[in-house]
Amino acid sequence: MSWDQFFDYSDYGHLLSLVANSVLACAILGIVGGLIGVFVVQRDMAFAVHGISELSFAGAAAALLIGVDVLLGSILGSVIAAAIIGLLGARARDRNSIVGVLMPFGLGLGILCLALYQGRSANKFGLLTGQIVSVGGDQLWSLAGVSAIVFIALLIVWRPLTFDSLDPEAAAARGVPGRRLSLLFMLLLGLMVAVAVQIIGALLVLALLVTPAAAASRVTHSATLVPILSMAFGLVSALGGILIAVGSTLPVSPFITTISFVIWLICRDVGRTRDIRRFRRAAEAHALEAA
Amino acid sequence: MTDPVAPPERAVGPRIPERAEGESKGPVLELEDAALRVRGRTLFAGLDLQVHPGELIAILGPNGAGKTSLFRAILGLERLATGRVRVLGRPAQRGDHRIGYVPQQRVWGRGTPMIGRDLVTLGRTGARWGLPVTSREDREAVARAIWAVRAESLAARPMGDLSGGEQQRLRIAQAIVDEPSLLLLDEPLSSLDLGNQAEIIGLADRERERGAAVLFIAHDINPVLGHVDRVLYLAHGRHRLGTPGEVLTTESLTDLYGTRVDVLRFPDPATGVDRVFVAGAGNGHEHHLEQHADEVDRLERSE
Numbered sequence: 001m002s003w004d005q006f007f008d009y010s011d012y013g014h015l016l017s018l019v020a021n022s023v024l025a026c027a028i029l030g031i032v033g034g035l036i037g038v039f040v041v042q043r044d045m046a047f048a049v050h051g052i053s054e055l056s057f058a059g060a061a062a063a064l065l066i067g068v069d070v071l072l073g074s075i076l077g078s079v080i081a082a083a084i085i086g087l088l089g090a091r092a093r094d095r096n097s098i099v100g101v102l103m104p105f106g107l108g109l110g111i112l113c114l115a116l117y118q119g120r121s122a123n124k125f126g127l128l129t130g131q132i133v134s135v136g137g138d139q140l141w142s143l144a145g146v147s148a149i150v151f152i153a154l155l156i157v158w159r160p161l162t163f164d165s166l167d168p169e170a171a172a173a174r175g176v177p178g179r180r181l182s183l184l185f186m187l188l189l190g191l192m193v194a195v196a197v198q199i200i201g202a203l204l205v206l207a208l209l210v211t212p213a214a215a216a217s218r219v220t221h222s223a224t225l226v227p228i229l230s231m232a233f234g235l236v237s238a239l240g241g242i243l244i245a246v247g248s249t250l251p252v253s254p255f256i257t258t259i260s261f262v263i264w265l266i267c268r269d270v271g272r273t274r275d276i277r278r279f280r281r282a283a284e285a286h287a288l289e290a291a
Numbered sequence: 292m293t294d295p296v297a298p299p300e301r302a303v304g305p306r307i308p309e310r311a312e313g314e315s316k317g318p319v320l321e322l323e324d325a326a327l328r329v330r331g332r333t334l335f336a337g338l339d340l341q342v343h344p345g346e347l348i349a350i351l352g353p354n355g356a357g358k359t360s361l362f363r364a365i366l367g368l369e370r371l372a373t374g375r376v377r378v379l380g381r382p383a384q385r386g387d388h389r390i391g392y393v394p395q396q397r398v399w400g401r402g403t404p405m406i407g408r409d410l411v412t413l414g415r416t417g418a419r420w421g422l423p424v425t426s427r428e429d430r431e432a433v434a435r436a437i438w439a440v441r442a443e444s445l446a447a448r449p450m451g452d453l454s455g456g457e458q459q460r461l462r463i464a465q466a467i468v469d470e471p472s473l474l475l476l477d478e479p480l481s482s483l484d485l486g487n488q489a490e491i492i493g494l495a496d497r498e499r500e501r502g503a504a505v506l507f508i509a510h511d512i513n514p515v516l517g518h519v520d521r522v523l524y525l526a527h528g529r530h531r532l533g534t535p536g537e538v539l540t541t542e543s544l545t546d547l548y549g550t551r552v553d554v555l556r557f558p559d560p561a562t563g564v565d566r567v568f569v570a571g572a573g574n575g576h577e578h579h580l581e582q583h584a585d586e587v588d589r590l591e592r593s594e
Contacts, residue, residue, distance in 0.1 A: 163417030166405055169394035173366045174418040175386015221449035223409040
């Protein structure tokens with residue numbers, strides 16, 4: 001086996017022009033996924049994201065089976081899951097068990113639909129592990145539209161949502177409607193998961209919706225820098241992934257997940273080194289004070 | 292009162308300051324015949340309370356007696372069963388910026404994506420919708436609040452790295468960032484060492500000097516005894532309101548609890564203020580009941 005059979009960058013420019021839509025879709029997903037990930041991490045909802053993505057997969061598979069728009073089915077599935085988790089799982093422990101119950105159900109339902117589906121089998125696998133060989137023009141517009149809605153809505157609710165995530169009692173006293181806000185957030189999360197399922201697949205959604213934000217919060221604690229870094233990491237992972245994948249016969253997902261994982265590893269190490277230095281300095285200052 | 296060792300006049304801290312001309316003349320907070328019930332259990336009833344600018348009132352009582360619920364009623368988060376709450380002449384309503392509130396201590400763990408200044412900024416702009424831009428005016432207000440609690444050196448540090456006392460100072464900065472007329476502190480001293488306790492009490496005193504009224508839920512009265520004007524003691528759906536010398540006596544608390552309670556006082560020459568100990572308030576069984584009720588409260592709130 002040689003690498004040449006998987007990679008061929010000889011006609012890269014031409015290839016790139018063929019998949020321009022997919023590249024754009026990846027860039028959008030990287031940025032908006034990185035942004036919403038900040039709240040996923042703050043609100044401790046990584047597992048919920050995974051659960052939503054399995055129901056999103058079921059919705060997409062059902063749409064494929066009955067022949068309607070896959071993104072629509074995907075959105076329907078993930079919004080239903082997000083609503084169930086949001087309404088029943090206000091507390092983290094309840095939420096986790098609800099997600100644990102929903103996830104296999106969604107996955108099973110999706111597998112059933114795919115088993116009944118007679119069409120191209122590449123479509124089947126793609127929903128789980130991602131396969132944006134070519135995003136059509138219409139599809140790009142709907143992905144971009146949904147992402148734009150999520151992005152703008154997040155910016156509008158940014159401060160109350162941050163307040164509610166980090167300091168819920170004080171936020172409630174200041175008039176932040178915590179309950180309604182967290183339901184709205186679940187809805188936005190559902191939309192974003194549906195978009196991500198189209199691109200990197202239901203099983204790998206976390207690589208763009210959690211990993212970049214987790215990496216960012218390892219290197220900085222500033223409420224302003226975390227989202228900026230997270231978006232940058234998401235963009236680098238998604239864009240880097242597709243740019244490598246274009247010249248290869250391999251799917252895009254492993255590149256995206258690997259890049260985002262490596263970024264996380266580096267951030268973790270940088271953060272640790274800095275933590276150690278900071279604690280040492282604090283200890284020295286303390287010793288000086290005592291002397 | 293016939294108690295032979297009633298506490299002396301407060302040794303430190305000013306009396307109610309003279310109000311400046313043009314300032315609101317009325318009380319900061321008025322409760323009129325207020326009653327609060329949770330699941331059929333009466334937390335308090337017939338509570339009349341007027342709090343004036345510059346007053347510091349300690350709220351005491353066993354767990355589940357309704358101290359935190361009283362704060363929530365003042366904040367408009369809980370509806371009274373009967374009676375009225377008015378804050379500076381207006382009915383209590385959610386999100387009132389004239390009230391500063393420090394909820395019961397929570398500790399932010401390592402890795403929390405927030406530095407000290409972020410926490411204070413949330414108090415100023417956290418309830419606003421729209422693009423998250425902070426105006427110069429907001430930044431200045433945040434800087435003033437941080438300065439007021441002497442936390443300049445903490446402003447740029449990650450919240451998760453700070454000690455309980457340091458986090459508490461920043462929480463107070465968050466609560467006073469809008470220069471509120473009423474400051475509600477829910478057990479601000481819990482799990483702090485003596486030095487930090489004194490620091491937090493000093494901050495509450497400063498706010499009172501500025502003209503704010505301060506309500507202070509205390510688990511242990513002694514650290515604040517020298518600073519309080521009045522005490523509100525809640526227990527078993529009933530209450531006592533008065534100076535510490537009136538409320539914290541064997542007769543008064545025995546009557547309130549309906550069972551024998553001893554109040555012991557020890558003179559403390561260092562501060563000139565007695566130390567007070569309440570013995571036998573609520574036996575084990577009752578305590579258990581109160582905790583159960585506490586849990587019910589919490590569940591209801593999370594719904």
